Structure formats: structure tokens, C-alpha cells
Amino acid sequence: MRRLQKTAVLLAAVILAGAFSSEDIKVEATSSTWQQIQKEQQEKNELQNQLNQENDNLENLKGEQNSLKGQLNNLNGQLTEVSNNLADLEQQIADKEQEIADTQDSLEEAKATEEWQYECMVIRVRDMYERNETSYINALLNAQSFDQVLNAADFFERIAAYDQKKLKEFEENRQLIEEEEARLQTEKAELDNLKLEAEAEKSKVSGLISQTSNNIAKYAGDISEAEQRALAYEAEIKKKEDNLETLRKKLAEEIAMSQKAANATWRDISDISFEEGDRYLLANLIYCEAGGEPYDGQLAVASVVINRVRSSVYPNTVVGVIYQNKQFSPVASGRLELALAANKATSRCYQAADEAMSGVTNVGNCVYFRTPVEGLTGISIGGHIFY
Numbered sequence: 001m002r003r004l005q006k007t008a009v010l011l012a013a014v015i016l017a018g019a020f021s022s023e024d025i026k027v028e029a030t031s032s033t034w035q036q037i038q039k040e041q042q043e044k045n046e047l048q049n050q051l052n053q054e055n056d057n058l059e060n061l062k063g064e065q066n067s068l069k070g071q072l073n074n075l076n077g078q079l080t081e082v083s084n085n086l087a088d089l090e091q092q093i094a095d096k097e098q099e100i101a102d103t104q105d106s107l108e109e110a111k112a113t114e115e116w117q118y119e120c121m122v123i124r125v126r127d128m129y130e131r132n133e134t135s136y137i138n139a140l141l142n143a144q145s146f147d148q149v150l151n152a153a154d155f156f157e158r159i160a161a162y163d164q165k166k167l168k169e170f171e172e173n174r175q176l177i178e179e180e181e182a183r184l185q186t187e188k189a190e191l192d193n194l195k196l197e198a199e200a201e202k203s204k205v206s207g208l209i210s211q212t213s214n215n216i217a218k219y220a221g222d223i224s225e226a227e228q229r230a231l232a233y234e235a236e237i238k239k240k241e242d243n244l245e246t247l248r249k250k251l252a253e254e255i256a257m258s259q260k261a262a263n264a265t266w267r268d269i270s271d272i273s274f275e276e277g278d279r280y281l282l283a284n285l286i287y288c289e290a291g292g293e294p295y296d297g298q299l300a301v302a303s304v305v306i307n308r309v310r311s312s313v314y315p316n317t318v319v320g321v322i323y324q325n326k327q328f329s330p331v332a333s334g335r336l337e338l339a340l341a342a343n344k345a346t347s348r349c350y351q352a353a354d355e356a357m358s359g360v361t362n363v364g365n366c367v368y369f370r371t372p373v374e375g376l377t378g379i380s381i382g383g384h385i386f387y
Contacts, residue, residue, distance in 0.1 A: 082205055090195065289301045
């Protein structure tokens with residue numbers, strides 16, 4: 001900011017040096033106009049800094065938003081993967097439930113077969129006892145040879161052995177089916193646990209997606225607000241630039257006016273007729289512009305006003321000079337009006353007004369004054385430069 005201000009000052013000084021080279025005075029503006037230029041330039045610089053900060057903030061917000069969009073893409077990929085895994089587990093569980101149902105059907109059938117075989121064996125045994133065990137004895141007694149006896153005994157043994165064998169086979173088959181059912185139930189329990197884990201993971205990822213989407217939406221809102229603020233700053237900067245352009249034109253006009261005044265004709269103080277109230281008005285302006293300055297500074301301010309009255313470039317009355325548009329800041333700010341209402345002028349202010357109106361000047365033909373700025377030379381009295 002200081003560099004920009006310094007550059008503006010030096011540029012104005014160069015322009016003015018060309019306009020007043022004969023007197024080697026680098027005039028930059030009247031007090032009022034230069035203060036306005038400085039104020040506008042400072043406000044423009046502050047707005048530019050705020051715009052730069054807002055643009056940096058905007059870039060950061062967009063970076064965060066892009067990062068969140070990347071995270072959202074990853075989360076959507078995770079959700080797709082988890083959803084596919086969950087669908088696969090659900091299909092496996094359905095297949096496993098079907099296997100269990102089929103196995104249970106086989107188990108019921110095996111149990112029924114085993115019970116049937118057992119009942120058949122019981123029936124045969126009971127039948128043998130119901131015949132009073134005579135069939136086996138008769139078969140032995142009626143045998144006509146030892147071979148027939150052996151054959152009869154072998155027949156009964158083979159029937160009993162067959163029954164035992166089949167019963168054992170059915171029992172073993174039932175046990176195998178029961179083991180298969182237990183294995184399938186264990187596998188289904190494992191799948192159920194995996195499904196629960198997958199559902200929990202899906203819920204977690206869905207929550208993260210919702211949260212990330214909300215954050216992206218929030219950043220979108222923040223970005224929109226930041227863009228609106230940036231546009232507002234740009235509009236304000238443009239407005240300040242327009243104001244500065246207007247003030248610079250006004251400055252050029254004042255420089256031309258100062259040069260014109262230096263080369264214009266001047267009336268002698270004896271040719272000026274002061275009106276009633278001029279002394280009162282001038283003394284209160286001195287109070288507003290230099291109330292805290294030493295007496296020489298107050299006289300210098302009064303001299304500038306009277307010099308303008310004497311110059312053919314400015315109004316030819318004290319009232320006309322003091323109330324000329326945008327010349328003395330206390331007039332525009334209302335401070336002069338308040339001072340006049342309460343007659344704030346001190347005796348020293350009245351003394352300075354009297355001396356100036358009698359033709360005394362301690363600043364020669366200067367028609368401007370202001371607080372010191374870099375590059376401005378002239379007659380330095382108290383806190384002002386007169387030129």
C-alpha cells in the first residue's frame with residue numbers, strides 16, 4: 001500500500017514540477033482534493049487487499065470442495081463394493097438355506113427309513129416268538145441231513161445279519177446327514193455374521209456419503225457467498241477508480257488554476273471593499289483551519305483567503321472565496337457553520353483576520369495550503385505547507 005501511495009505522490013509531483021518549473025514548486029493538490037485522493041486511494045488499496053484475501057479464501061474453499069468431491073467418489077466406490085458384497089452374501093445365505101432345507105428333508109427321509117427298517121426287524125423277531133420258536137426248532141428237527149440243518153441255521157443267521165447291517169447302514173447315513181446339517185448351519189451362521197458386518201459397513205459408508213455431500217453443499221454455499229463478496233469488492237474498487245479519476249481531473253484543474261492565478265492580475269488591497277461580516281467569517285474560518293497553529297500559521301491561512309480575493313482567478317469577495325465549491329473542507333464538513341453559530345474564533349484569529357485584510361501577508365502570493373506530504377515544497381509554517 002505504501003508503495004502505491006508513494007508512486008501516486010511521485011507521479012503527481014512530476015506532473016506538477018512541469019507545471020511550476022519556473023518556481024521549482026512541486027504542487028500536488030489543494031488540501032481538500034489531495035486528502036480526498038489519499039483517502040480514496042487508501043480505501044481502494046484496502047478494498048484490493050480484501051479482494052485478494054477473498055480470492056485466496058475462494059481458492060481454498062474450491063480446493064476443499066474438490067477434495068471432498070474426491071472423497072465422495074471414493075465413498076461411492078466403497079458403497080458400490082459393499083453393496084455388491086452384501087448382495088453376494090444374501091445370495092449365499094439363500095443358497096445355504098436351500099441346502100439346509102434339502103438336507104433336513106434328506107434327514108427326515110433317512111430317519112423314516114431307519115425307523116422302517118427297525119420296525120421290520122422287530123416284526124420278524126416278534127413273528128418268530130409268536131410261532132413259539134417252533135419254526136426254527138422244527139426246521140432243525142425236520143432236516144433230513146446235517147447239511148439241511150446247517151442251511152437252516154445259516155438262513156436264520158443271514159436274516160438277522162441282514163437286518164443288523166441295514167439298520168447300521170441307515171443309522172450311519174442318518175448321522176452323516178445330521179453332520180452335514182450341522183456344518184451347513186455353522187456356515188450359515190458365519191454368513192449371517194458377515195452379512196451383519198456388511199450391513200454395518202454399508203450404513204457407515206452411507207452416513208459418510210451423506211455427511212460429505214452436506215459438506216460439499218455447504219462449501220458450495222460458502223463459495224457462492226465468497227464470489228458475491230469478491231464481486232462486491234470489484235464493484236467498489238471500480239467505483240473508487242472512477243472517483244480517483246474524477247479527483248485527478250479535479251487536481252489537474254486546480255493545478256491549472258494555481259498556475260493561472262500565479263500569472264493573473266492582482267488587485268491592490270486598497271481596491272478591495274470588505275463587507276460587514278467578512279471579519280467575523282474569516283476569523284472563524286481561521287479557527288477551523290488553524291485554531292491550534294501558532295499565530296504565524298493563522299495569519300498565513302488568512303493571507304491565502306485574501307490573496308484569492310485579490311486574484312482575478314477567484315471570486316472577488318471574502319464570502320465568495322470561502323464558500324467557493326469544494327475549496328475549504330470546514331465548509332463542506334459543517335465545522336465552519338458550527339463555529340459561526342458559537343463564534344469560536346479567538347482574539348488571535350481576529351487579529352490575524354485584521355492584519356490580512358489590511359494587506360499583511362507572510363506567505364507572499366500563495367493561494368493554497370495543506371498538511372505536508374512527500375514531494376510538496378513551499379513555505380512551511382506550523383503544520384501546513386503554503387504554495
